[in-house]
Amino acid sequence: KQEVTQIPAALSVPEGENLVLNCSFTDSAIYNLQWFRQDPGKGLTSLLLIQSSQREQTSGRLNASLDKSSGRSTLYIAASQPGDSATYLCAVKGNDYKLSFGAGTTVTVRA
Amino acid sequence: DAGVIQSPRHEVTEMGQEVTLRCKPISGHDYLFWYRQTMMRGLELLIYFNNNVPIDDSGMPEDRFSAKMPNASFSTLKIQPSEPRDSAVYFCASSWGQGLEQYFGPGTRLTVT
Numbered sequence: 001k002q003e004v005t006q007i008p009a010a011l012s013v014p015e016g017e018n019l020v021l022n023c024s025f026t027d028s029a030i031y032n033l034q035w036f037r038q039d040p041g042k043g044l045t046s047l048l049l050i051q052s053s054q055r056e057q058t059s060g061r062l063n064a065s066l067d068k069s070s071g072r073s074t075l076y077i078a079a080s081q082p083g084d085s086a087t088y089l090c091a092v093k094g095n096d097y098k099l100s101f102g103a104g105t106t107v108t109v110r111a
Numbered sequence: 112d113a114g115v116i117q118s119p120r121h122e123v124t125e126m127g128q129e130v131t132l133r134c135k136p137i138s139g140h141d142y143l144f145w146y147r148q149t150m151m152r153g154l155e156l157l158i159y160f161n162n163n164v165p166i167d168d169s170g171m172p173e174d175r176f177s178a179k180m181p182n183a184s185f186s187t188l189k190i191q192p193s194e195p196r197d198s199a200v201y202f203c204a205s206s207w208g209q210g211l212e213q214y215f216g217p218g219t220r221l222t223v224t
Binding site: 031032034036041042043044045046049051089091093096097098099101102103104 | 115144153154155156159167202204209210211212213214215216217218220
């Protein structure tokens with residue numbers, strides 16, 4: 001069974017600092033990996049999707065990398081803003097097409 | 112597009128009652144997923160459909176849970192009878208194909224007293 005771990009569980013940074021969020025998974029036979037954002041009491045918003053054949057994806061201030069062989073992905077958020085405060089979830093889709101989620105990293109960006 | 116629509120947004124019911132959660136996926140999406148989120152277990156996949164057909168229901172916790180998708184624009188998740196341990200946020204998500212992003216609804220927060 002795929003196990004997805006996100007470290008740290010919580011992170012607090014001053015505005016303007018770059019954020020680095022880590023995700024690791026146990027089974028490297030993945031179909032793709034997706035990063036989500038979840039605001040309190042809300043649903044999940046998809047941020048980036050990386051296919052298993054890709055090494056990274058970028059969208060604005062967000063960049064996600066994927067190293068399938070080592071079972072790791074990293075989400076970078078440049079020049080953080082208070083509006084980036086949320087919980088970030090990593091989800092891995094296996095070859096059974098089911099998403100396995102990490103527990104998330106809760107980010108607080110201090111103004 | 113309005114995105115994935117779920118109703119109700121909040122449901123409070125007493126133990127033993129039947130609960131029905133509803134989902135309207137994004138038009139044109141051929142996959143629909145039901146998830147449950149709790150503090151203890153995080154996000155768990157309950158069941159998913161492809162072209163209205165249930166493909167994998169191995170995540171459904173017990174026979175008290177059932178899901179249907181009578182057409183491409185509507186799905187229900189039913190709990191009968193409900194128990195306090197069913198209290199959670201239930202999300203519906205949809206996608207076009209297996210390889211593309213899943214889009215989540217706002218969720219239904221269920222409280223069983």
